[in-house]
Each structure stands twice: as C-alpha cells, then as structure tokens.
Amino acid sequence: MxxxxxxxxxxxxxxxxxxxxxxxxxxxxxxxxxxxxxxxxxxxxxxxxxxxxxADISSDMVDSQKLGRNRHLAFSVANLDAAKEQIINNNCPVQMSASGRAALFTQDPDGNIIELSQV
Known part of the structure; x- marks a missing residue:
C-alpha cells in the first residue's frame, strides 16, 4: 500500500x-x-x-497544560502574530508552543485542539 x-x-x-x-x-x-x-x-x-x-461528545484531553501533546489539527499560517490577535479577539484560548517555535494552540468551542504554525 x-x-x-x-x-x-x-x-x-x-x-x-x-x-x-x-x-x-x-x-x-x-x-x-x-x-x-x-x-x-x-x-x-x-x-x-x-x-x-x-455528535454527542465528551473530552478526551490527555494534557491540559500542553495542548500540543493531545490530539490536534495543525494549520500553517502566514503571520502568527495576526493569527494570535484574531484568536484572542474572538475570546478563544491561546497557548504558545512550549518548544519555543513559532506556533500556538487554541481550542474550538467543543475543545478540539487546533495548532497554528508559522512556517
């Protein structure tokens, strides 16, 4: 395959x-x-x-302190600062990557984790 x-x-x-x-x-x-x-x-x-x-869902969060260590969906963004501002302006949580790279994590209203990385 x-x-x-x-x-x-x-x-x-x-x-x-x-x-x-x-x-x-x-x-x-x-x-x-x-x-x-x-x-x-x-x-x-x-x-x-x-x-x-x-669907009827429940949280399957493994590590709430480091969102990137949970199941997540990752997107590339052109400008991480602009993305962060938009996320904050919409009252969504923001957690910067613990690795120090240009990335942040947020959550949708159901707790699904989204990674935004500037590459």
Missing part, C-alpha cells in the same frame, strides 16, 4: 452553528457544499477538507 494524499479530517462537534462560527469566521476557512443528509459542514483547505460532524 502507498498512501498518496490525505483527503480530510472529521471533527466531532456538539453545536454546528457555534462550530461553523469558529471554523468559518474565527479561522476563516472556506465552507463547501455537501450532499450528505446528516448534520455537519465541510470546509476546504487547499487540497484538504475538514468535516464537522454533529
């Missing part, structure tokens, strides 16, 4: 409207049409998709 491309990541959310605000407005991702009938929303990021799926 040779895996040639990552197609999408499914993220479980409890409140679709709140999640769409975070992924669409706070992170600025592009929402795309979907034909499936169950509640959710799809976002396109280059050749990759984020699939928000409504």
């Amino acid at each position: 040779q895996i040639i491309q990552c197609l999408h990541a499914a993220i479980l959310v409890s409140d679709l409207e709140r999640a769409e605000h975070f992924y669409g407005k706070v992170l600025g991702l592009y929402k795309i049409d979907r034909t499936l009938k169950f509640p959710g929303a799809w976002y396109q990021v280059g050749e990759f998709q984020i699939h928000l799926i409504v």
Whole structure:
C-alpha cells in the first residue's frame, strides 16, 4: 500500500452553528457544499477538507497544560502574530508552543485542539 494524499479530517462537534462560527469566521476557512443528509459542514483547505460532524461528545484531553501533546489539527499560517490577535479577539484560548517555535494552540468551542504554525 502507498498512501498518496490525505483527503480530510472529521471533527466531532456538539453545536454546528457555534462550530461553523469558529471554523468559518474565527479561522476563516472556506465552507463547501455537501450532499450528505446528516448534520455537519465541510470546509476546504487547499487540497484538504475538514468535516464537522454533529455528535454527542465528551473530552478526551490527555494534557491540559500542553495542548500540543493531545490530539490536534495543525494549520500553517502566514503571520502568527495576526493569527494570535484574531484568536484572542474572538475570546478563544491561546497557548504558545512550549518548544519555543513559532506556533500556538487554541481550542474550538467543543475543545478540539487546533495548532497554528508559522512556517
């Protein structure tokens, strides 16, 4: 087997409207049409998709002190300072990378961890 491309990541959310605000407005991702009938929303990021799926969820946080040591989704950003300002302006948590690299971690309204790195 040779895996040639990552197609999408499914993220479980409890409140679709709140999640769409975070992924669409706070992170600025592009929402795309979907034909499936169950509640959710799809976002396109280059050749990759984020699939928000409504579900009854609970936290599976392993380390609340170092968010990067938990399951997370990582995005590259052009300007980490601008990204940090936007995250803070939307009252979302910010934790800078403990490694000292140009990266931060935040959480969506359901506690899913998002890494933003300047590369």
